[in-house]
Each structure stands twice: as structure tokens, then as C-alpha cells.
Amino acid sequence: MPLWTAADIAAVTGGTASGDFTVDGVAFDSREVGPRDLFVALTGEATDGHRFLDQAFAQGAGGALVGGDCAGSHVRVADTFAALEDLGRAARARTGAKIIGVTGSVGKTSAKEALFAALDRGIPGAVHRSVKSYNNHTGVPLSLARMPAATRVGVFEMGMNHPGELAHLTTLVRPHIAIVTAIAPAHTAFFPDESAIADAKGEIFAGLEPGGTAIVPYDSPHRDRLIAAARPFASRIVTFGLDRAADVHPTETMRLKTGATFVTARIGARELSFTMAQPGMHWVSNALAVLAAVDAAGADLGLAGLALAEMGGLTGRGARAMVSVAGGDALVIDESYNANPASMRATLAVLAQEPGRHIAVLGEMRELGEKSDAYHADLAEPILAARVETALLVGEAMAPLAAALEGRVDFVHVADAASALARLKPMLSPGDAVLIKGSNGVGLARVVAGLAGGAK
Template sequence: MWTGIEIDLALNCKVGAFKDSIFNGISINSKKICKGDLFIPIKGARFDGHNFVYEALKNGAYAALAERPYSKKLENVKKKLIFVDDTYKSLVKLAIFSRKRAKNSIIISITGSSGKTTLKEWLKEVLSNYYNTYANLGNLNNQIGVPLTLANMPLNTNVSVLEVGMNQPGEIARLTKIIKPNIAIITNIGSAHIGNFKTKKDIASEKSQIFKFLTKNDTAIIPKDDEYFKILKKQASKKSGNIFSFGKDKDSEFKIISYQKQQYPVFLINRNKIIVEFQCPDKKWEYNIAVILGVAQLLNLKLSQVAKKVLSLRPLKGRGMLNELTFNKTKFTLIDESYNSNPKSLEDSLNFLSQKQFVKRRKIIVIGDMLELGNRSKIFHQSVIPYLERLKPFSVITVGIFSKVIHDKLNKKISSFHFNSYENVYNKLIELISNHDLIMIKGSNSIELDKVCAELKKKKN
């Protein structure tokens, strides 16, 4: 919620008749506007939000920002406009103002090459049992999504969990300057978006910019098992006096010890032993749980109680949910990883299939293109082949342009098929599936393999 006076103070502009007004929220989407919102028209590569000001006002916006050159074009609704020099910069100013007025809130920021959305959602879910907790909606983690999220942060927020993404150098530093987190977390360093960087080391350096605006009293949490741990720690040490690591390494402060006979993970959180009776279908999730327990301890929560809250956590849509399905009396398991893919997350997913519980299961693997890998795309797609050949699945289906190299060079003893797009994948799967098969579907979101998963899920028991 915003008052007209706060808008005036944040933007240093003339709000005129809106000085005594109250705005319910900030929106950049004219179709999803809520009654009483302030609409901010953002100019992008494909669309200019100023073209949707009329629609936003018609759909319930109380007022809209507009850049001054548009005054004639929007003459008919001039009384509903607040003029500024730059609408995007105004959104950022509102985010900065919102962060300042939340000076008593704890702000947690998360970045990494994979796993950050799941960690963000899980942290929010667990901490919501103790605090008024707020987080980015969906994947609003970019140069527009993060300021928009902060601008809409409720006044009664105790803890905010903000995911920070990047595509280009400099993006994390710009967003972190706005967020000014109290706790900054890096999940891991992989090759996602490497098409815009020279090396993984450059990605590690960019991710470590999440520590740039920490103070000595703030906290950094970093992955001890990561090959770039030393780089991350060096960067964190420049700002923070409180650095904690997580992982299986013996020196981790938030340590994953082992699994007992019941397959329950055991954690040592700063020497406090915690057993979480949580069946992790994917062992990489234990890293997220280690971080959640570590953050809980930093917030002085009782770990034995938090461990019970963890039991309700489930995979996010398209990020590893196991689905038990039936088609024509044929029972099979679908692992839906269709939301996204990059070299590290694909490697993790294939390693997951090699676990003891799946050894005797016949496997069909659908691999869609991994995008934003630049001129090394072919190399990264080829690097999947050794994992597949060790796994020895019954069949591999590749989808897209870049993944064709997997189909072409895969050992011919493994049945494989290639499609340029997702449309024919479903029919091929139905043709191949036998009783008790294990099907994994993974690819970048724009390959649209989620549509294949949706069709298969219609066969649910």
C-alpha cells in the first residue's frame, strides 16, 4: 500500500490531486491490474507500456505514471496521470523507498545457477509459520521483477525472501544495491547463461556480487562443496563478518552428515544434530534443507520444530515432482523436470536416476534443448552423452535444435529418437511406455515439454 505523499517523496515528482490518495499496489500489467493500483508503463524491447495506459485505467487502476513526452498522446486521461522522466527508474525508486521503510524487516536474497526458486519457495513456506513472510511471485527475479516485488512488499512484512536471477554481467550488483539484503545465499555455480560469459569462473564472480552491499553485521551463506567456494568466500569476506557454508564437506557449518537406515537425512547445524524425517526423492534437495535449517538457527528458531515443518515441503511444478500414472492398465512413473534445464541441473537429474531405488527400473529420458549456452552449446549438449551411456536407459528422446547432437552421437545400442519440437513426443512416449517404466522429461522452458507432461498427467490414477 502506498500513499500519495509516499509516491511524491519516493519519486520527487508532483502528484497533484493524488497527494491524499491511497494506492493498493504497484502494477506493470494492464490485464492483471487490481482495483486501486498505480500502473507503471514500462518500455521494453517489444512493447511500450504507455500503449496500455487506457486499458489499465479501464480495468481499475487508480492512476498511472507516464513519461512526459507522452502527455499529448494520453491527453484524454491526463487527470489520471503522474508524469515522470523515466518510468523504469521510477519503479526502481519506489523499490528503494519500500526497502527503506522496511528497515526492521529481515531481507534474504538468493541466487545461484540452479535450485534458487525451490529454495526461495521452501524458505518462505517454512518461515511463514513464524513470521509475516513475503517473496517474489513465481520467477519475478529479473531487472523488472525484483523492483516490482520490493515495491509491493507489505508494510507488516517481517521476513522477505527474494530470488535474484541474471542473464548479463552487472545485473546482480544492480539488483543487490536495491535489495540491500541482511542474509545473502548462493546455491551453487553452474553453466547456466554461460553464453553471456567467458567462463564459469566469471559466472562465480558475477554471482558473488550478491554480497557487494552486505555490512559486517550481515550474513553470507555459500556452498562448501562447490568448486568455486574459495572465490565466493573471498568476495563474501570483503563485506560480511558472518560467513557460513553448507554441504557434505566436513568443515561445513550447515553440514549434511549421512542417511540412516530409514533413508532420512541427518544434519549438523553448527554442532546441533537434526534428523529430518523427510524422504528426499532427489538427494540434491538435502542442500536446500541444510540452508533452511541454517537460516532458522540464525533467526533463533527451535530446530526440532523447524524440522517438522520441513516435512510438508514438496517439489515445485516442473521441478522434479514424481507422478504415478496409468495408461491402458500400464503403470509408470513420470519425473517432471520440464520447467528448465542447464548443464548442472541436467547432470544432477541424470545422477538422480542412477540411485539404487531406480536401478531395476526401465528408463525413458526426454531431453529438450538447454538454451543460453552461446557458442559452447554443442559441447555442453555432447557432455551429457557419457552420463546417458553409464545410465543405459531403454530409450532417449531429444527435442529441439541443439540436443540433436546427443541423438546423433549416442551409442547406437541405446534406442534414440529426435524431434524438432514437442508436438510428436507424447505419441512416441505412449508407443514406448511399458509397465513400471520410469520417464524423466527435462528441457528449457521455451521447448514446451511441460505440454507433454500435462498430457501424460491426464493418465493419473
């Protein structure tokens, strides 16, 4: 069956179809349009999607959602963004799937991908999830609009950087299960304190369907605040964390030589032993949240454990590669997608466990507001604890960290990713372990790509 017909699109958006057509996908980025996709021509501050209609059809688009003239197959509407939301609502309304929403300051994309892997292991091909980090006001309705009617479980990531954003997104997703992975300093330029961030993340619970489950991080200092936010909407509240008082917690953890962690977890009255393939206790915490959701969804915990054991690293979020350097190989840990103080500390702790010389390529953390200098300077101690021998600091906001490291660790402070790559390449030696992490806007993915020619 097609994902959408022209008649369906016109009916749910109030638009007018140029004729009969069907589509099997939806995209609003013309670069991502594939055969038989619906191209949604969004109009934004920077550009107008209508400029790329010819390109979309040249790439095989089956139709377009437009607000103006279009020579190809299309549905014309008054407002393409509102129509995209309408399409998302309609996709949500027509499915009988169990819907899971995921948010948090850190770990939401990783948890979403791990949850998809855990559920897909039991019902392959029947689980839908948002791709990449499509978690904002356009990404969430797009992800919903892409969901086939026959989906049995849908997993949707929701993000925010201002109060009220999640309150709207959760009304589109209407989850049966809602997860908050963690609360940490992120987007603090837009919030007075961490409690306000917790309140904004807690908005996800307001969209819970009747009988829904809220999953809350027990170890968070904002646990009680999140529980209070969930209580009016959730029929059941489940906590997860490393503390044994959490509903879902580890009774045993053991780091393996591979960097993976063997975990025995208590999930309510049951126990599950599994291996978390990705290194670090932050991944153990993610896994506990995933198991709580799998259990709440009534899915197979044993198969979920197998999926977590096989889960590879995500590009920009822990993917690992051995790259060729003069005389041998070096390990590159790609955490280039994003960064905040909590995730920086977590990944530096992972680096600390690796053998060999430790090199950290750290990009500035953005949207931290008036406390930015302090947050950057405070990374000095985790860097020392990780036994970093050389730090490459990227971006103007790293100046306070450079001052804090003076005389304590060898470091180089550069302006941009290109300069970082130029300084990094000649210093690499066999056996090195290199962590690359920073806010996405710094562009450290280009450093990873620049080393990838020697990847094995």
C-alpha cells in the same frame, strides 16, 4: 493498511498523482493485474505497457504508474522503469524486516521457496518473497515494491546472465543474509569460464548490510573464490555442503521408499534430524543452505525441518504427477522450467532411483556458447547411468547428444515440444517414470500440460 497510497508513490518516484487512490499490489504484466493493483506501464524493446492500460483498469487496477496520458487514476513519472526501482528502494527502506538474498547457477528458486516455507512455518503471514522467478532487473524491484511495510522477513531471488547485474540488484535488496546455492555452467555464452560465473555470483555479497552473513557452498570448486568475495562485506561466513568439513553438513542421510531423504544435519554446535520431502541429493544440499539461513536469521530450526518434510514439488522444478495411460498410471517428473549441465545431471540421478521403465524427455540447454556441443554430448553418460530406455531429445542443439547416444540408447530426436508430445503419448505404459527437462525457451511445459489431462 494499503500497500501504497497515491501520495506515497508520487513522493518516492518524484511523480505527479492524478488524485487520491490506494493499491494493495503491484504488477507490470497486464495479464497478472488484479483488483486494487498498481499497474506499472513499462516501455520495452518489444512492447509498451501503456498499450494495456485499458485492460489493466478493466481487470480492477486501483491505479497506474505511467509516463504519458492516462484516463484512470495514476501517478505520472518521467521514466516508469526508474520509478519502479524507486518504489522498490522505498519499500526496502521503510521495512524493519530481516532480508535474505538468494542466488546461484542452480537451485536458487527452489531454495528461495524452501526458505519461505521454513520461515513461514514459524511466523505465518509475516514472510514476503519474490514470486515465480522474478529475479532480474525488473523482477527484483517489483518484488521489493510488493513487500508490505510490516513484513518481518523478506526472501529475494536474484539472477544474472552478465557480469555486473548482481552488483546492481544487491544494492536494491541490501540483504542481511546472502546465499550462493551452487556454481555451474549456465549462461556460459556470456562468460569465459566458470570462475567468471563465480565472480558474478559473488557480487551478491557486496550489498550485505553491516553485520551480515554470507552463506557459501563448501563443496564447490569455487568455494575459496566465493569466500574471498564475501570477506570484505560479511561479518560472518558460513559454509554448507555434503562434506563434513562444512559448517552445516549432514552426519547421516538415508533414502526412504517414498523417494524422500532422511537427514541428520549438523548446524554449528547443534543437530537436527528431518525429512527432505523432495528426492535427490541436490535437494539435500538446498536444505542445508536453507537451514544455514534459518539459523543466521535466528528463526526456529525445528519448525524449518517440519516445513521441509511437507514441501511439495514446484511446478517446473520437480513437481510429480501420476497420469493415466492405457492399463494404468505413469509417473511424470516435471523439471520443465530450465536446464543446464549440472541440473540435468542432478535430475537424471533422481530418475535413476525410480522403479519401472525410465523415459527422459530432454530439451536443449541454451546460452552455453562455444562449448554447447560438448556440454550436450556429455549428458550421454548420466543418461546411461539413469538406465534411460528411451530418450526424446528436443531441439537442434541436441544433435551432439544424439550422436553420442547412437547405438547405446533408444532415442528420438525431434524439433519442438509439440513433436515430443506427439511421440511421447503413444509410448507410455503403466509403471513408467518420465523425466521432462529442458531450457524454458524450448517450451517443455507444454508437454507436461499435454499429459496433465490424465493427472491424478
